[in-house]
Amino acid sequence: MQPCDRIGYVHQLESFGSVDGPGVRFVVFMQGCAMRCRYCHNPETWAAGGKTWTAQELFDRVRRYRNYWGKQGGITVSGGEPLLQTEFVTALFGLARAEGIHTALDTAGQPFVQEAAYLEKFDALMDVTNLVILDLKEIDERRHRALTGHTNANILAMARYVAARGIPLWIRHVLVPGLTDDEQGLRRMQAFIDTLDSVERVEVLPYHTLGLQKWRKLRMDYSLEGVRTPTEEEMRRAQELLQTRKYAGS
Numbered sequence: 001m002q003p004c005d006r007i008g009y010v011h012q013l014e015s016f017g018s019v020d021g022p023g024v025r026f027v028v029f030m031q032g033c034a035m036r037c038r039y040c041h042n043p044e045t046w047a048a049g050g051k052t053w054t055a056q057e058l059f060d061r062v063r064r065y066r067n068y069w070g071k072q073g074g075i076t077v078s079g080g081e082p083l084l085q086t087e088f089v090t091a092l093f094g095l096a097r098a099e100g101i102h103t104a105l106d107t108a109g110q111p112f113v114q115e116a117a118y119l120e121k122f123d124a125l126m127d128v129t130n131l132v133i134l135d136l137k138e139i140d141e142r143r144h145r146a147l148t149g150h151t152n153a154n155i156l157a158m159a160r161y162v163a164a165r166g167i168p169l170w171i172r173h174v175l176v177p178g179l180t181d182d183e184q185g186l187r188r189m190q191a192f193i194d195t196l197d198s199v200e201r202v203e204v205l206p207y208h209t210l211g212l213q214k215w216r217k218l219r220m221d222y223s224l225e226g227v228r229t230p231t232e233e234e235m236r237r238a239q240e241l242l243q244t245r246k247y248a249g250s
Contacts, residue, residue, distance in 0.1 A: 041211030
């Protein structure tokens with residue numbers, strides 16, 4: 001099979017994204033995710049399924065919008081979890097990079113493992129990735145398991161690996177009152193982020209309940225019922241705690 005014929009399973013396409021990387025982006029949301037985040041706003045992406053595309057078919061669709069991106073925009077692949085379909089994303093990004101199109105990977109990092117066979121595929125993806133947007137949900141391993149159902153040890157390892165390769169990193173953290181907003185945890189996260197030399201930006205995102213209706217439609221129990229959104233002051237304080245000298249002005 002040629003790389004351009006690689007099949008991917010896509011949940012949704014967004015033609016004009018403005019918050020998933022620099023400039024205007026065409027955002028591809030992949031289907032499938034192993035994480036079970038308690039505040040997930042796209043739980044319908046967890047299961048297998050989605051629309052099938054070849055990398056070439058999807059790139060041909062994406063490329064139509066190139067004139068709208070300007071100098072900074074490009075393609076972002078998000079999820080679900082795009083690393084569950086690494087070879088497809090690599091093929092798509094390869095087509096984009098061949099035409100000078102900026103590529104961004106928006107990931108929670110969960111499938112990452114430091115094994116030779118996996119790293120060979122991961123390195124191939126990094127070779128055609130301009131930016132990694134990494135969602136750090138919780139720095140404490142025990143609390144991360146309670147929040148997502150999975151360890152974060154491999155996610156932190158992925159952050160170190162990407163930074164060691166010199167690939168630009170944007171870090172995101174969703175602030176959930178009473179869950180991911182404790183000062184000690186944020187300071188520990190800041191200390192970890194400060195070890196990553198390629199971090200260009202840290203974004204604190206407010207918890208919201210826009211996905212609640214999706215949970216109800218899927219007849220799934222939503223364990224954060226009644227949890228409020230963070231205040232502006234709480235957001236400001238968290239952003240302050242997660243800044244360091246290297247990117248405080250970003």
